[in-house]
Amino acid sequence: LRTLATAASLKAASLRKSSGIVHTRTDLLDSHRWVIGDVKEHGRVLFTVQEDIRVLQEQRVVLRRMLQDLDGCMLKATTKREEIIRFDKARTDVEFAKMLKVRTLGPEYLEVQTQLRRDIRVGFVLPPFMDNLQG
Secondary structure, X not given: OHHHHHHHHHHHHHHHOOOOOOOOHHHHHOHHHOXXXXXXXXXXXXXXXXXXXXXXXXXXXHHHHHHHHHHHHHHHHHXXXXXXXXHHHHHHOHHXXXXXXXXXXXXXXXXXXXXXXXXXXXXXXXXXXXXXXXX
């Protein structure tokens, strides 16, 4: 029993003993390079990795935002492309061109539209101008 106790205490002492190796991040992947005595060294190496993880998380947030912007730009580009295809089709398709022509105002209404726009513009510009003259 005494020999077993001595053997156990020697084994425990050898496990508590540090390996003496200065470990790096790459050693985290190899469990054979670590012993129980290297627990403090293992904590130090993990602490250096924490900073890298924080930087990567910040980059992830920035990249996600950029990806959302890119998705928005892609949607706009796709929409513009579809519009261009439609207008190109209108240029070559007689029926489609007729449909667009029906939607436009006739010459008798164009003059009325122009007059209404002019009246609206005068309505917005004239009151401040009159206030300046009176003041």
